[in-house]
Amino acid sequence: MLSGKGVAHPAPIRPPWTDERRIAESCTRCDACVHVCPEGVLTHGQGGFPIFDPALGSGACTFCGVCAAACDEGVFDLTRTPPWTIAPTIETTACLAHAGIHCSSCKDVCDENAVGMVLRIGGPPVPEILSEKCTGCGACVGVCPGGAIKLCAEEPMEGAA
Ligand code: SF4
Ligand code: SF4
Ligand code: SF4
Numbered sequence: 001m002l003s004g005k006g007v008a009h010p011a012p013i014r015p016p017w018t019d020e021r022r023i024a025e026s027c028t029r030c031d032a033c034v035h036v037c038p039e040g041v042l043t044h045g046q047g048g049f050p051i052f053d054p055a056l057g058s059g060a061c062t063f064c065g066v067c068a069a070a071c072d073e074g075v076f077d078l079t080r081t082p083p084w085t086i087a088p089t090i091e092t093t094a095c096l097a098h099a100g101i102h103c104s105s106c107k108d109v110c111d112e113n114a115v116g117m118v119l120r121i122g123g124p125p126v127p128e129i130l131s132e133k134c135t136g137c138g139a140c141v142g143v144c145p146g147g148a149i150k151l152c153a154e155e156p157m158e159g160a161a
Contacts, residue, residue: 011153012045013052015067016083017076023049026073033067033076041138042067054138054151061137086136086151088129094148097126106140106149115140 014023015033029048040057042050052061063083068076096103097117102124107115114133117125141149 012049013086013151013153014084015042015050015052015076016061016063017065017068017078017080018050018084022075022077026075028073030073032070032072036066036070038062038064038066052138054141059142060139063135063137082135084136084153086138086153087131088134088136088138088140088149088151090127090129091148091150092126094146095126095144096146096148097124099146100124103145105143105145109139109143111139112137 011020014020027049029044029050031044031048031050033050034042034044037057039060039062041052041054041059041061043053043056045051050067054060065078068078090106092098100123104115104117104125104127106127107117112133112135114130114135116128116130118128119125136151138151141151
């Protein structure tokens with residue numbers, strides 16, 4: 001892995017249509033993909049290699065493919081479906097709805113209808129990520145008033161082992 005030195009550190013989220021192996025083998029750290037992203041959600045992480053960060057720019061990837069088109073090194077594989085495997089997780093202790101406050105910001109922002117609101121007795125509905133619909137775009141992360149939603153690579157990236 002290009003990240004971390006054995007310390008507990010979340011795996012970096014690479015741009016869509018890439019993985020650790022492709023980055024390690026072919027990326028020249030030219031930053032072209034970072035600079036062209038119209039959503040401003042790419043930056044360079046440890047070692048200068050590109051990463052996706054939903055705290056930046058618009059906060060969400062639209063899968064426009066502009067980053068892939070800008071790369072001259074063949075790092076991106078546009079045949080990859082889905083483009084990445086990113087799973088949002090909701091930390092219930094930080095979620096307002098779980099604390100009894102009505103909130104559906106994550107559901108409201110999700111264009112994929114990938115957030116369900118689960119009815120419960122004794123409190124407002126609580127959000128649940130519907131993994132079969134979620135694209136991992138990141139839009140729900142920045143709108144959460146409790147900072148309860150995190151993205152992580154759901155599975156080890158292809159070739160990362
Ligand atoms: S697909 Fe488009 S929005 Fe997503 S990271 Fe690449 S350039 Fe940015
Ligand atoms: S455009 Fe390609 S070579 Fe340049 S930083 Fe992005 S992935 Fe690496
Ligand atoms: S990351 Fe998933 S749940 Fe969150 S807004 Fe995007 S598609 Fe919806």
